[in-house]
Amino acid sequence: MSHLNSERLAALSDDTPTPAESAHITTCDACTAEIAAYRRLMRMAVAAQSDTAKPLSNFDALLPRLRAEGLTSAPARHRAIRVWTSRIAASLVLVSGGVVAGRMTATKELPLLPKGDAVAVVAGTPATTTVPTTFKSVDDAALVLSASQQSYQNAAAFIAAQDTASHFVGMNQNAYRTRLVVLDQMLAATRTGLYQAPQDPVLNQAFLATQGAREATIRQYSQVLPTKRLERQ
Amino acid sequence: MTISPPADQITIRRAINGDESALRAIWKAHAPRVDALVLRLVGDADQAADVAQEVWIQIFRALPTYRGDSQFSTWAHRIAVNRTLNALRSLRRTSKAEVEIEEDTLSVEHDGDRLLLAQTIDEAVQKLSPGARCVFVLHDVEGYTHEEIATQLGITSGGSKSQLFKARARLRRLLAHLADATSPAKENEDDVASQL
Numbered sequence: 184m185s186h187l188n189s190e191r192l193a194a195l196s197d198d199t200p201t202p203a204e205s206a207h208i209t210t211c212d213a214c215t216a217e218i219a220a221y222r223r224l225m226r227m228a229v230a231a232q233s234d235t236a237k238p239l240s241n242f243d244a245l246l247p248r249l250r251a252e253g254l255t256s257a258p259a260r261h262r263a264i265r266v267w268t269s270r271i272a273a274s275l276v277l278v279s280g281g282v283v284a285g286r287m288t289a290t291k292e293l294p295l296l297p298k299g300d301a302v303a304v305v306a307g308t309p310a311t312t313t314v315p316t317t318f319k320s321v322d323d324a325a326l327v328l329s330a331s332q333q334s335y336q337n338a339a340a341f342i343a344a345q346d347t348a349s350h351f352v353g354m355n356q357n358a359y360r361t362r363l364v365v366l367d368q369m370l371a372a373t374r375t376g377l378y379q380a381p382q383d384p385v386l387n388q389a390f391l392a393t394q395g396a397r398e399a400t401i402r403q404y405s406q407v408l409p410t411k412r413l414e415r416q
Numbered sequence: 417m418t419i420s421p422p423a424d425q426i427t428i429r430r431a432i433n434g435d436e437s438a439l440r441a442i443w444k445a446h447a448p449r450v451d452a453l454v455l456r457l458v459g460d461a462d463q464a465a466d467v468a469q470e471v472w473i474q475i476f477r478a479l480p481t482y483r484g485d486s487q488f489s490t491w492a493h494r495i496a497v498n499r500t501l502n503a504l505r506s507l508r509r510t511s512k513a514e515v516e517i518e519e520d521t522l523s524v525e526h527d528g529d530r531l532l533l534a535q536t537i538d539e540a541v542q543k544l545s546p547g548a549r550c551v552f553v554l555h556d557v558e559g560y561t562h563e564e565i566a567t568q569l570g571i572t573s574g575g576s577k578s579q580l581f582k583a584r585a586r587l588r589r590l591l592a593h594l595a596d597a598t599s600p601a602k603e604n605e606d607d608v609a610s611q612l
């Protein structure tokens with residue numbers, strides 16, 4: 184058998200030779216050396232790959248496009264300020280949630296309601312709900328938690344809608360709009376928190392309470408604005 | 417800078433949220449190898465620099481889809497390969513003529529310097545035809561199978577093998593002085609004999 188051609192020798196650096204090729208290679212120093220050279224070449228190529236140190240790309244040149252596409256929004260310093268603002272807003276959510284909860288417990292207990300019925304409840308409805316303190320399983324507790332969250336949201340919306348204390352003298356369009364802006368910021372803050380910790384019940388309740396307050400505020404806002412104008416906003 | 421696995425996840429999460437310093441950290445940690453891959457596939461340094469910018473935009477766009485199933489570097493390399501091959505198709509549409517290099521050997525200082533060795537190999541790889549270069553880099557350097565390469569390049573598995581063997585043969589000629597080094601040769605010849 185004659186010598187193997189160059190492409191076949193190249194293939195044999197990681198391919199299995201046929202019996203005829205194998206018989207030839209065992210007796211041919213030239214072909215054996217050639218296959219060894221190919222293997223050495225492959226090893227060098229793999230070893231060389233980690234040695235290209237300087238990047239071709241330029242991160243600073245990427246930044247304008249990243250910002251334009253919304254993949255990054257602000258320099259680190261500004262983001263740090265925003266993070267702290269978000270944390271403060273989240274704290275406000277917790278405080279306001281606590282206030283709502285406090286008002287609920289200070290006056291009377293409201294029944295668990297299906298979603299959307301909160302506003303239809305007449306003040307003075309007797310308390311009928313027993314809050315469980317022990318649970319049979321995690322699933323059982325999760326069900327109660329879910330129902331409580333829904334109840335909390337309904338109650339917060341109801342109280343916000345019925346609460347005459349919120350109809351302060353001077354509560355005009357601008358005041359409601361200001362409240363909506365703040366509530367939107369609080370929602371954004373809690374939503375960000377839930378994105379990072381979706382299982383957190385405190386953040387979850389804070390989010391729901393804020394959402395309920397926002398819905399109630401929108402209803403109040405709608406009473407002082409023409410419908411068309413509200414829709415545009 | 418090297419990002420360790422736990423920090424990598426945190427950095428990636430921050431980057432997804434738009435943290436510029438996290439994006440920069442990811443780029444700094446992975447750009448040398450990702451960009452080197454782009455250069456090997458593209459061949460021309462100027463064109464590779466443009467493609468590398470596009471590759472990084474694509475990597476950052478795709479960040480939210482990274483689920484941590486594989487190493488980040490592996491995931492980023494896949495995106496780099498896909499984006500670079502797409503760019504090469506566009507480049508070939510605008511420039512049909514391939515420049516064939518006539519010289520068969522490269523003059524190299526055989527001084528054992530690894531950086532020089534890497535540079536020499538890179539230069540030789542850049543002298544391959546675009547198709548052969550892609551197949552060689554994807555198979556012998558990046559570890560893709562012929563089936564995967566066939567899918568990526570829209571060719572047959574046999575075509576991928578044929579291109580690879582041609583690429584190796586040409587590199588063998590271009591880098592003869594390196595591949596024929598005497599000291600490890602005997603050892604490798606023993607390897608060949610033992611595997612027959």
